[in-house]
Amino acid sequence: MKYKFLLILTIIPLISFAGGREIYSENCEKCHGFSRQGSLGLPLYRSTIANHSDRYLQRTIRNGRPGRVMPGFNLSDAQVAKLIRFLRAGVKAPKYDTALIKGDIGAGQYTYEQYCKRCHGDNLEGGQGTGKNFSWQKDREVSPPSLSNQGFLYAASDQMIKHIIINGIEDTEMISFAKEFNFTDQMTNDLVAYIRSHQKEFNSGEDTIDEPLVFIYKSPHDLDATVSKLRESAAAYNFRVYPNRTLFEGLGEPNIEDNKQIVVRFCNFKNMQEFLKIDPRLGVMLPCRATVVENDEGEVSIIIENYKHALRRFNNDQMNESADELIQKMQEMIEEVLW
Ligand code: HEC
Ligand code: HEC
Known part of the structure; x- marks a missing residue:
C-alpha cells in the first residue's frame, strides 16, 4: 500500500493532465464529485476504473446510461482521450481481447440469483437511486449499477465483465466473487452469457415523447x-x-x-x-x-x-x-x- 502511494506521488508530476481536469470539471464533476468520490454518479477513483478498458470508458462517456441519470456527451475524440488520461491518473489501461464468451444463460441466471440479485436487482436493473449515497434513505453506500442498461452492455466487453466478476472492483462492495466463492470458469462464463442476454440493439438517439408541454x-x-x-x-x-x-x-x-x-x-x-x-x-x-x-x-x-x-x-x-x-x-x- 505504502509502495503504491509513493509510486503514485512520483508519477503525478510527470504526467500532463492538461485539459483533462477542466473537461472533467465542466462535464462530470457535478455528478462524480470534485475528488471523484461520487455523488449522483459512481465514484471514479483510479482504482475503481482500474479494470475498465479505454473502450468501455469512451463508450460510456459518449452514450451515457439511458434511464440511469448519466447523459451521453458530445465531446471530441481528443477531449475524451484527455479526460480518460486524467481519470486514469497514470494507471495503465487494461486490455481485453474481444473474443465473445459462450455460456449457458439458464445456468448463469441461477448463479446470478444466488450471488448477484440482492445488489444488482431482480432484472439487473441496478440498485434504487443511483451513484453514491449521501442520504439516509438508501441502504447502500454506493448504489449497484444497472447491468441490463443498454449503455453499459454496449460499452462493456464479455472479457471485461468476466474479469470484474473474478477480480471485483477495489474498495467497493463489488468483491471478487468468483474467487471468494470458488466459481468454476464455466460458472463465470454462464454468468457473463446471462448478463449479455439482456442486450438489445443499442439506440443512443433521444426518444421523444409525443405529449403536450x-x-x-x-x-x-x-x-x-x-x-x-x-x-x-x-x-x-x-x-x-x-x-x-x-x-x-x-x-x-x-x-x-x-x-x-x-x-x-x-x-x-x-x-x-x-x-x-x-x-x-x-x-x-x-x-x-x-x-x-x-x-x-x-x-x-x-x-x-x-x-x-x-x-x-x-x-x-x-x-x-x-x-x-x-x-x-x-x-x-x-x-x-x-x-
Ligand atoms: C447527471 C449526472 C452525471 C454526469 C453529468 C456524468 N455522470 Fe457518469 N454516471 C452517472 C451515474 C448515475 C452513473 C451510474 C449509472 C448506474 O447506476 O447504472 C454513472 C456512471 C459512469 C461510469 C461507469 C462507472 C463504472 O463503474 O462502470 C463512468 C466511467 C462515468 N460515469 C464517467 C463519466 C464522465 C467521464 C462524465 C463526464 C464527461 C460523467 N460520467 C458525467 C452520472 C453522471
Ligand atoms: C453487495 C452488493 C453487490 C453484489 C452482491 C454484487 N455486486 Fe456487482 N457491483 C456492486 C457495486 C456497488 C458495483 C459498483 C462499484 C463501483 O464502481 O463503485 C458493482 C459493479 C459491478 C460490475 C461493473 C459494472 C459497472 O458499471 O462498472 C459488474 C460487471 C458486476 N458488478 C457484476 C456482478 C455480478 C455478476 C455479481 C454476482 C456474482 C455481482 N456483481 C454481485 C455491488 C454488488
Whole structure:
C-alpha cells in the first residue's frame, strides 16, 4: 500500500493532465464529485476504473446510461482521450481481447440469483437511486449499477465483465466473487452469457415523447369557484394545499397584481419523498402547481405543466415512472373540478 502511494506521488508530476481536469470539471464533476468520490454518479477513483478498458470508458462517456441519470456527451475524440488520461491518473489501461464468451444463460441466471440479485436487482436493473449515497434513505453506500442498461452492455466487453466478476472492483462492495466463492470458469462464463442476454440493439438517439408541454382544461365555473374547487379536489386527492399566489408573487416583481391568474400550489408528501429519494435535485421541482386563468371573455382555464418533459432531463427511468403516476393523479384531480 505504502509502495503504491509513493509510486503514485512520483508519477503525478510527470504526467500532463492538461485539459483533462477542466473537461472533467465542466462535464462530470457535478455528478462524480470534485475528488471523484461520487455523488449522483459512481465514484471514479483510479482504482475503481482500474479494470475498465479505454473502450468501455469512451463508450460510456459518449452514450451515457439511458434511464440511469448519466447523459451521453458530445465531446471530441481528443477531449475524451484527455479526460480518460486524467481519470486514469497514470494507471495503465487494461486490455481485453474481444473474443465473445459462450455460456449457458439458464445456468448463469441461477448463479446470478444466488450471488448477484440482492445488489444488482431482480432484472439487473441496478440498485434504487443511483451513484453514491449521501442520504439516509438508501441502504447502500454506493448504489449497484444497472447491468441490463443498454449503455453499459454496449460499452462493456464479455472479457471485461468476466474479469470484474473474478477480480471485483477495489474498495467497493463489488468483491471478487468468483474467487471468494470458488466459481468454476464455466460458472463465470454462464454468468457473463446471462448478463449479455439482456442486450438489445443499442439506440443512443433521444426518444421523444409525443405529449403536450402543458395540459389546458376549460372550466365550467368562474375564477373563484374554479380555484376553490381545485383546492378542495387537491385536498381530497391527498395533496397538501398551500396558500394561493397570484402569478408573479414570489418572482421578484411585487408590483404586478394580476387577480385573473391564480396559482394553486399543492404537494403530496408521499410523492415528494419518493422523488427526493430517487434524486435530491428534484427539490427544485416541488411543490406542484396549477394555474387558473381568466381571459378577457371571462372564460376560465386550468393549466398544468406536463412534468414528464422537465423530468426527462434527469434521464432516470424510475423517476419517469413516478412522474407518470403524479401527472395521472393531477389529471384525475382536475377532472373532478370540471363537473
Ligand atoms: C447527471 C449526472 C452525471 C454526469 C453529468 C456524468 N455522470 Fe457518469 N454516471 C452517472 C451515474 C448515475 C452513473 C451510474 C449509472 C448506474 O447506476 O447504472 C454513472 C456512471 C459512469 C461510469 C461507469 C462507472 C463504472 O463503474 O462502470 C463512468 C466511467 C462515468 N460515469 C464517467 C463519466 C464522465 C467521464 C462524465 C463526464 C464527461 C460523467 N460520467 C458525467 C452520472 C453522471
Ligand atoms: C453487495 C452488493 C453487490 C453484489 C452482491 C454484487 N455486486 Fe456487482 N457491483 C456492486 C457495486 C456497488 C458495483 C459498483 C462499484 C463501483 O464502481 O463503485 C458493482 C459493479 C459491478 C460490475 C461493473 C459494472 C459497472 O458499471 O462498472 C459488474 C460487471 C458486476 N458488478 C457484476 C456482478 C455480478 C455478476 C455479481 C454476482 C456474482 C455481482 N456483481 C454481485 C455491488 C454488488
